[in-house]
Amino acid sequence: MKATLQIKRGTPDTAPHVETFEVDFEAGQSILDGLRAVRHDKDPTLAFRFACINANACKECMMLIDDKIDYACTVKLKEGVTMLAPLPKKALVRDLVTEIAPPNERLHGRG
Amino acid sequence: MHLESDVLVIGAGGAGMYAALEAARAGASVILADRSLIGRGGATVMAQMTVAVALGEQTPDSWEYHLADTLAAGRGLCNESLSAMLCQDGPARIREMDAWKVGWAREGDHIAQIHAPGHDRARCVYVDVLSTGPAVSRTLRTQLNLASGIRRIGDLAIVDIVVRDGRACGAVAVHLSTGETVTLAAKSVIIATGGLTRLYRRNSASFNMGGDGYALALRAGAELIDMEFVQFFPIGHLAPRLVGMDPIMWDPFRYKLGGKLLNGELQEFEEDYATLDARSDGKYVLTRDRATYAISKEVESGRGSPAGGAYLSFQHVPDAELRRAFGPVIDRLAANGIDLTKQLVEVAPIAHYHMGGVRVDECMQSTIPGLYACGEAIGGANGANRLSGNAITEAFVFGARAGQAAAKNAAFASSHWSDAAAAPTVDLLRSADKRDTPNLAVAVTDLQALMADKVGPFRTEEKLGEAIVEIDRMASELGAAPPSSGMSFDPLLIDWLDLRNMLQVAKAVAVPALARKESRGAHQRDDHPGLEEAWTLNQIITLNGGEIALERASIPKKASA
Ligand SMILES: Cc1cc2nc3c(=O)[nH]c(=O)nc-3n(C[C@H](O)[C@H](O)[C@H](O)COP(=O)(O)OP(=O)(O)OC[C@H]3O[C@@H](n4cnc5c(N)ncnc54)[C@H](O)[C@@H]3O)c2cc1C
Ligand code: FES
Numbered sequence: 001m002k003a004t005l006q007i008k009r010g011t012p013d014t015a016p017h018v019e020t021f022e023v024d025f026e027a028g029q030s031i032l033d034g035l036r037a038v039r040h041d042k043d044p045t046l047a048f049r050f051a052c053i054n055a056n057a058c059k060e061c062m063m064l065i066d067d068k069i070d071y072a073c074t075v076k077l078k079e080g081v082t083m084l085a086p087l088p089k090k091a092l093v094r095d096l097v098t099e100i101a102p103p104n105e106r107l108h109g110r111g
Numbered sequence: 112m113h114l115e116s117d118v119l120v121i122g123a124g125g126a127g128m129y130a131a132l133e134a135a136r137a138g139a140s141v142i143l144a145d146r147s148l149i150g151r152g153g154a155t156v157m158a159q160m161t162v163a164v165a166l167g168e169q170t171p172d173s174w175e176y177h178l179a180d181t182l183a184a185g186r187g188l189c190n191e192s193l194s195a196m197l198c199q200d201g202p203a204r205i206r207e208m209d210a211w212k213v214g215w216a217r218e219g220d221h222i223a224q225i226h227a228p229g230h231d232r233a234r235c236v237y238v239d240v241l242s243t244g245p246a247v248s249r250t251l252r253t254q255l256n257l258a259s260g261i262r263r264i265g266d267l268a269i270v271d272i273v274v275r276d277g278r279a280c281g282a283v284a285v286h287l288s289t290g291e292t293v294t295l296a297a298k299s300v301i302i303a304t305g306g307l308t309r310l311y312r313r314n315s316a317s318f319n320m321g322g323d324g325y326a327l328a329l330r331a332g333a334e335l336i337d338m339e340f341v342q343f344f345p346i347g348h349l350a351p352r353l354v355g356m357d358p359i360m361w362d363p364f365r366y367k368l369g370g371k372l373l374n375g376e377l378q379e380f381e382e383d384y385a386t387l388d389a390r391s392d393g394k395y396v397l398t399r400d401r402a403t404y405a406i407s408k409e410v411e412s413g414r415g416s417p418a419g420g421a422y423l424s425f426q427h428v429p430d431a432e433l434r435r436a437f438g439p440v441i442d443r444l445a446a447n448g449i450d451l452t453k454q455l456v457e458v459a460p461i462a463h464y465h466m467g468g469v470r471v472d473e474c475m476q477s478t479i480p481g482l483y484a485c486g487e488a489i490g491g492a493n494g495a496n497r498l499s500g501n502a503i504t505e506a507f508v509f510g511a512r513a514g515q516a517a518a519k520n521a522a523f524a525s526s527h528w529s530d531a532a533a534a535p536t537v538d539l540l541r542s543a544d545k546r547d548t549p550n551l552a553v554a555v556t557d558l559q560a561l562m563a564d565k566v567g568p569f570r571t572e573e574k575l576g577e578a579i580v581e582i583d584r585m586a587s588e589l590g591a592a593p594p595s596s597g598m599s600f601d602p603l604l605i606d607w608l609d610l611r612n613m614l615q616v617a618k619a620v621a622v623p624a625l626a627r628k629e630s631r632g633a634h635q636r637d638d639h640p641g642l643e644e645a646w647t648l649n650q651i652i653t654l655n656g657g658e659i660a661l662e663r664a665s666i667p668k669k670a671s672a
Contacts, residue, residue, distance in 0.1 A: 097288070
């Protein structure tokens, strides 16, 4: 099966743009699996945040998936188009990465 | 940017958070840095099972019984002083966590304890349902919030420890979300970076478990011990894709319900590999080591399951009994589309824990003054194999000890920081340039495949030799300067820094594995089956002129009490 990921990319200093990637997948694989496949097979500069991969424990992989806030590791890849964007209410770092740490756990801008 | 503190703790898992709390309690100013977010990046938050500790409330128990089981699992290689510390301090730490409201499951008026393989009695505490790690992490983060004197910084990846005149004096880091270089002066530095299982293709690791701490210690001039002992868990989850569950979760259910292992031809095969083992506990046909062997051999002989492991079947268990045993886990499986009454799952050996690590004394100090280590990052307490449940206890106990010792050292030391000593790493980060490199995400996968195939659970001289040649080749291909995509949160830079560490650590595992010509605990040599008494010794790894060097050391005798 093939999934089409339309990913909103950019940095705070550049106008955002959407890039489209196709990835092969098997039933049950997650959006995070798809993003890691994009880095591995197509574009290693794609930035997204994650740590635990399988456990849904770190809660770092939150993003906007088809306009809903969700975890990239629990939402499954599907055939057809899936739209991915960074969290809308958090400061953008790069691509799908936003500033999600509590202010008193950051290097800058402590509360 | 330049920061200063008495104590720098690298890594905010169970060990690092405990170390920070204890160091602050002793009056030190602390920086707690993690390459990921605080309390989220490593194994601690992912652990779903149990924590071993001789509380003796439910069943009479004492730390000496716990120690006896720990030493038996370690097959003669434990540093008995460290093992004893783990077992002896365990109860106080578990009760402290209880007072901090971690929520250990209770039965009547006492904390509930269950029996896990390798323990002689019910000794393992847990948080329902499969919430041990998340609860532990949350509890320690709350304590960090309440404490004063601890500055927490996420997204800060430590790249090197800074050593001046043979003493640790701080570290150089890259702040991932801005890309800036950060220097950190500290009188004591604690490595609490967790394990290395990301080195392997099939693993239970997070992204941050490529063994950074071992590489940091090596480059700082410290010694590593027992690096050849990587624990493989025999029936890690393989297929279908399952998210939100600990990949080792099948074990207790297989134990309780007698789950059956079947090969690709749907035949049972465990009996074919069964041998008499005094420590086999009756409920399993095979011990863990033998189960790993049996599954690997079935796959090698072309009788693997489609995804390359074995099937695990609960189909012989009535629905109601499944429900009773699995409880709400059944619903989590259903959310992943898995129905055990209708379907087999596939399992395979996965890299799960690392026994080896930084060689420390009883104050958790490495062979470099001012440089401490704790948690999975150290070696010695578990010898050649670890008992289930010992790893989280170890993180608490050694974390607390390291924090105390580091604070004490800082109270008497003056800052030893030197910009000149930090310069090589600052320059390395500055040298990152925009250039074309092969895709390093692919290189990581290649290394994981190499380690699984040649430095996996079953080893031979030939395979290990090939691995070392290939690791050297990959290291020279990686080059001396990192690539950069010229922006913040740079995945190219992260991959390069990770590979720099992973290749060094991979070699630090392969070299002693090649030298150890016997099979013991988690180190199994197809060409040298059986334990050799003459090999009851530790192998020590250092970096000598950039090359991995190997020495032998006799097993330390326990300091008499
Ligand atoms: C899925 C899973 C289940 C487990 N289940 C159990 C169980 O039931 N019972 C048990 O006893 N043990 C279990 N273990 C083992 C146990 O969880 C670990 O050994 C233990 O939690 C390790 O704690 P730690 O603090 O040493 O390391 P970790 O919790 O791994 O923390 C290390 C931290 O260091 C950070 N770090 C790494 N490198 C750097 C760097 N260069 N700069 C800055 N930060 C860095 C990481 O991001 C991470 O946050 C399990 C392990 C896994 C993976
Ligand atoms: S990757 Fe950890 S919760 Fe999604």
